[in-house]
Amino acid sequence: MKILFTSLMCIWFTVLIGQDMTAESEVIISTQLPAWFQLYQDLHASPELSFYEEETSSKMAQVLRKQGFEVTTDFGGHGVVGVLKNGPGPTVMVRADMDALPVVEDTGLPYASTILTNDENGNQVGVMHACGHDLHMTVWSATAQLLSELKDQWKGTLVFIAQPAEERSGGAKAMLADGLYEKFPRPDYALALHTSASLEVNKIGYVSGYAMANVDFMKITIFGEGGHGAYPHTTKDPVVLAARTILDLQTIVSREISPLEPAVVTVGKISGGTKGNIIPDQVELELTMRSYSDEVKEALIEKIKRICIGNAIAAGLTEDKYPEFWLRPEDTPALFNDPELTDELAAMLKKRLGEEQVVEVKPVMAGEDFSEFGRVEPKIPISLFWLGAVAPEKIKAAEAGEIELPSLHSSKFAPVAEPAIETGVKAMSAAVLHLLGKEK
Numbered sequence: 001m002k003i004l005f006t007s008l009m010c011i012w013f014t015v016l017i018g019q020d021m022t023a024e025s026e027v028i029i030s031t032q033l034p035a036w037f038q039l040y041q042d043l044h045a046s047p048e049l050s051f052y053e054e055e056t057s058s059k060m061a062q063v064l065r066k067q068g069f070e071v072t073t074d075f076g077g078h079g080v081v082g083v084l085k086n087g088p089g090p091t092v093m094v095r096a097d098m099d100a101l102p103v104v105e106d107t108g109l110p111y112a113s114t115i116l117t118n119d120e121n122g123n124q125v126g127v128m129h130a131c132g133h134d135l136h137m138t139v140w141s142a143t144a145q146l147l148s149e150l151k152d153q154w155k156g157t158l159v160f161i162a163q164p165a166e167e168r169s170g171g172a173k174a175m176l177a178d179g180l181y182e183k184f185p186r187p188d189y190a191l192a193l194h195t196s197a198s199l200e201v202n203k204i205g206y207v208s209g210y211a212m213a214n215v216d217f218m219k220i221t222i223f224g225e226g227g228h229g230a231y232p233h234t235t236k237d238p239v240v241l242a243a244r245t246i247l248d249l250q251t252i253v254s255r256e257i258s259p260l261e262p263a264v265v266t267v268g269k270i271s272g273g274t275k276g277n278i279i280p281d282q283v284e285l286e287l288t289m290r291s292y293s294d295e296v297k298e299a300l301i302e303k304i305k306r307i308c309i310g311n312a313i314a315a316g317l318t319e320d321k322y323p324e325f326w327l328r329p330e331d332t333p334a335l336f337n338d339p340e341l342t343d344e345l346a347a348m349l350k351k352r353l354g355e356e357q358v359v360e361v362k363p364v365m366a367g368e369d370f371s372e373f374g375r376v377e378p379k380i381p382i383s384l385f386w387l388g389a390v391a392p393e394k395i396k397a398a399e400a401g402e403i404e405l406p407s408l409h410s411s412k413f414a415p416v417a418e419p420a421i422e423t424g425v426k427a428m429s430a431a432v433l434h435l436l437g438k439e440k
Contacts, residue, residue, distance in 0.1 A: 022352070024153075028146055029425055036142045036425070037418045039063075041111040043134040044417075047100030047127045049119065050168040053078040056098045056137070060162035063141040067148035069160065072184075076175030080162040081184055084148065089156025092435045093187035094428065095370060096133070096140035097166035103128040106411040131408050132195025135387065135415055137162065139193060139424035146429045156436040157185050169215065169330040172372035181376060189341060189381050189435050192370045193424055196361075196386040197408045200395050201416040202423050204349055205361035205386030208342040212335035212384075213262070213290040214297045215367030217328040220245075220285040220308055222272075223321040229277035236315055242270060242283040245311050249287075252303045263300060264290035264365055290365040292334045301327070332367035336374065338381035345383060345431050352430045353423070361386060366408075383431075387424045389415030 048056050057078040064071045069082035078098070104126030105113045115127040144160050161180070165171035181187075199205050222245060224238030246267050257263045265287060272283030287304070291297045308323040350358045374382035390405060397403045406412040 024150060025146060025426070025429060028149055029142075029422060032142065032145065033418065033422055036138055036421050039141060040134055040138040040417050040421060043137055044109075044129050045111045045113055047113050047115060047129045047134070048098070049102060049117065049125075049127055050099040050165040051077060051170070052117075053098040053164045057162060057164065060096075060098065060137060060141065064144055064160060067144050069144065069148075069158070076164065076178040076180070077171060078164045079171065079175045079178075081175075081180065082144070082158075082160040083184055084144075084151075084158040084160075085185075086151055086157065087155040089154070090188045090436055090438055091157040091159060091185045092432050093159040093161065093190040093373070094140060094143060094432060095161045095163055095190065095192045095373065096136040097163050097171065097370075098133060098137060099165055099167050099171070100127050100129045100133060101131060101167055101409060102126065103130045103409065103411050105130070107414040109414055128411065130410060130413050131167065132197075132387075132389065132413075132415060133166070135195045135389065135417060135420055135424065136193060138417075138421050139387070139428055142421065142425045143428045143432065146425060147432060150433075154433055154436045158432070159185055159187055166369055169332040169367065169369050172369040173330075176372060176376060187380055189383075190370075190373045191382070191428065191431055191435075192384040193387045193428060194368065194384055195389050195408070195415055195420070197390065197410075197413055197415075198395075198405060199359075199361065199386055199388035200390055200392050201388045201419050202357060203388035204353065204358045204423065204427050205388065206342055206346045206349075206358065206383075207337055207361055207363050207386075208339045208346075209337060209363075210292040210334055211337045211363050212368045212371070213264075213292055213363075213365040214294070214334045215332040216289040216297060216301070217331075218287045218289065218301070218304065219326040219328075220287065220304075221324040221326075222283045222285065222308065223312070223317065223323065224279070224281060224283075224315070225317075225321075226279045226281040229279055232279060235279045236317060237279050238283040239272060239280065241311055241315050242272065242285060245308055246270070246285065248307050248311065249304060252300060252307070256303055257296060257299065261296050262290075262292050262363075262365065263296050264288070265300060265304070266290075290367075292363075294333075332369050333371045333375060335368045335371040335384060337383045338374070341381040342383045342385075345385075345434065348434050349427055349430060353426060357423075385427065387420055387427075389417070389420040391416050 064082035102125035269286035
């Protein structure tokens with residue numbers, strides 16, 4: 001009887017604490033939301049390109065210092081690492097990305113970016129948070145504040161990282177190469193979120209398992225033997241060879257990769273020649289390849305090279321004029337959301353936010369270098385969820401075919417920010433508190 005009474009008391013105490021924590025969280029969120037929205041507007045109006053996030057990282061460091069975190073700056077470039085220790089318990093890492101895109105904003109928002117800068121090639125470009133990284137940083141900052149103010153209600157260690165250069169696929173690798181998991185507490189779990197341009201605001205989307213793709217870029221130089229356009233028989237035309245190759249590459253996905261394995265091969269750029277009556281000596285192709293598994297990724301690369309070389313041989317070119325291949329080193333590995341962790345958090349969030357507010361969504365072929373943080377051996381369970389940011393009436397209009405929703409990276413992408421921030425903070429703080437309550 002005494003054992004039963006003790007067990008019931010423990011359950012009652014746990015439920016009571018959870019209710020108190022939720023109530024206190026709601027008060028903090030409702031009180032602080034206007035200030036968080038103001039932070040969002042500031043971040044949106046002052047974006048910085050990948051590898052140039054100096055002012056943005058300073059703002060993120062200031063946020064963490066104010067909340068009592070031990071802060072390290074300029075880590076892996078302009079990366080920021082904040083650690084808040086609060087006794088024995090699990091270590092949970094929360095990541096936000098800081099960089100913006102070279103896009104001229106066309107949203108008409110009162111806080112729209114008007115920033116113009118020169119890129120690394122000296123070209124003047126606009127700068128815009130067209131992928132929602134300003135929302136990510138705001139939710140991250142607000143969650144840090146909320147958890148700091150609830151410090152008497154949890155035990156463990158928080159590691160908050162503000163990552164540079166996600167859009168260029170270099171920031172996560174740089175932070176890991178600088179010793180993120182050696183110089184700071186190694187996380188038991190790592191979490192992130194990403195703004196969705198197709199999910200209704202106030203909703204959270206989740207994907208268990210593969211959620212985003214391997215992203216690889218390749219440049220191919222196709223050689224030939226140039227000459228006068230009037231005498232094609234005296235040449236080996238690389239333009240024709242490139243055209244043939246582009247078509248042949250499409251058979252890789254349709255005929256050489258299992259239809260059960262997602263894969264994409266897209267030739268996005270072709271350049272060569274100087275004039276219509278001159279057959280050039282070479283043509284350049286630029287490709288993007290998308291996949292989920294490492295096996296398919298390597299198969300795509302091998303098959304592309306085989307087809308290109310085979311076409312060169314068929315055209316009568318000698319080995320010294322076989323195609324040249326260049327793979328961009330900043331590849332992005334596929335994002336694999338740990339199924340056990342993701343399903344557990346999804347079930348918890350459905351109870352906290354409501355069944356209809358937490359929905360399973362489909363994987364996409366875009367890339368996200370948050371994936372890097374889960375691939376270091378021994379692997380760390382990671383999970384990234386989608387944060388809805390589109391007005392319900394626009395979702396309905398798009399479903400009816402009346403409008404097209406601006407996608408991520410669009411100059412017209414304008415999330416419904418304030419309610420998205422509120423939902424993001426509720427979801428992320430609930431996820432972190434849930435994991436801090438687990439046995440280490």
